[in-house]
Amino acid sequence: MSRHRHLASALLLLAIACCLSCVGPPSPRAQALTEVRSADPQTRFLAVQELVLMPLDEGILGALIVATMDGDWQVRGAAIKALGDVGTKEPLALQTLEAALGDEVPDVVVQVPLALARMGPEPGVLEILCLALGNPHGGVQAEAARALEGFGPDAASSPDVVPALIETLESSNDAEVELAIINALGAIGPPAASALPAIQGYLEDPRLDIRYAAEDAIDRISVR
Numbered sequence: 001m002s003r004h005r006h007l008a009s010a011l012l013l014l015a016i017a018c019c020l021s022c023v024g025p026p027s028p029r030a031q032a033l034t035e036v037r038s039a040d041p042q043t044r045f046l047a048v049q050e051l052v053l054m055p056l057d058e059g060i061l062g063a064l065i066v067a068t069m070d071g072d073w074q075v076r077g078a079a080i081k082a083l084g085d086v087g088t089k090e091p092l093a094l095q096t097l098e099a100a101l102g103d104e105v106p107d108v109v110v111q112v113p114l115a116l117a118r119m120g121p122e123p124g125v126l127e128i129l130c131l132a133l134g135n136p137h138g139g140v141q142a143e144a145a146r147a148l149e150g151f152g153p154d155a156a157s158s159p160d161v162v163p164a165l166i167e168t169l170e171s172s173n174d175a176e177v178e179l180a181i182i183n184a185l186g187a188i189g190p191p192a193a194s195a196l197p198a199i200q201g202y203l204e205d206p207r208l209d210i211r212y213a214a215e216d217a218i219d220r221i222s223v224r
Contacts, residue, residue: 116128
């Protein structure tokens with residue numbers, strides 16, 4: 001789906017919700033849906049935080065998706081976090097998170113793997129986490145690896161996960177990323193057997209935490 005069609009779909013959901021909100025006296029939901037379109041960034045930011053506390057429906061989902069494209073980076077980050085908090089795996093929500101990987105602000109992009117970590121090891125979630133591992137920002141790569149670590153062996157339900165972890169590990173010079181990926185591969189266990197040669201290269205690493213992580217990962221992967 002193109003960015004324009006993606007935005008059009010979210011705007012349609014939001015427009016329908018706003019029309020329905022015009023019926024009867026203003027409710028907290030109607031007020032938040034109005035405030036998320038305010039000219040004031042702080043008001044929009046607070047409205048996103050209010051919406052995430054309400055029962056999810058198409059109107060609220062549309063508002064959160066539109067907010068991920070806000071002109072203020074803090075609003076965008078809050079909206080991405082909110083999609084993780086509500087735990088929706090709607091295709092439009094996942095497409096939104098994938099698109100957010102291209103945000104120019106690293107602090108916004110890092111919210112994508114954090115949100116996905118709360119959604120579980122669904123195929124669409126794993127696909128986007130693999131893309132996040134290829135992001136140029138180390139913090140994003142590390143959080144993607146931590147999300148996969150949290151999924152444990154279920155992360156290997158996608159055949160792309162282990163190769164993506166190996167590729168990022170072999171190309172990284174970031175200690176945080178290396179440690180997170182080694183831990184993720186260890187959590188996956190025997191399905192990550194193809195990563196053993198890459199991990200074994202860290203057994204003589206001068207960094208104690210990484211060396212210990214490599215030893216632990218090899219033990220967990222080698223379990224029969």
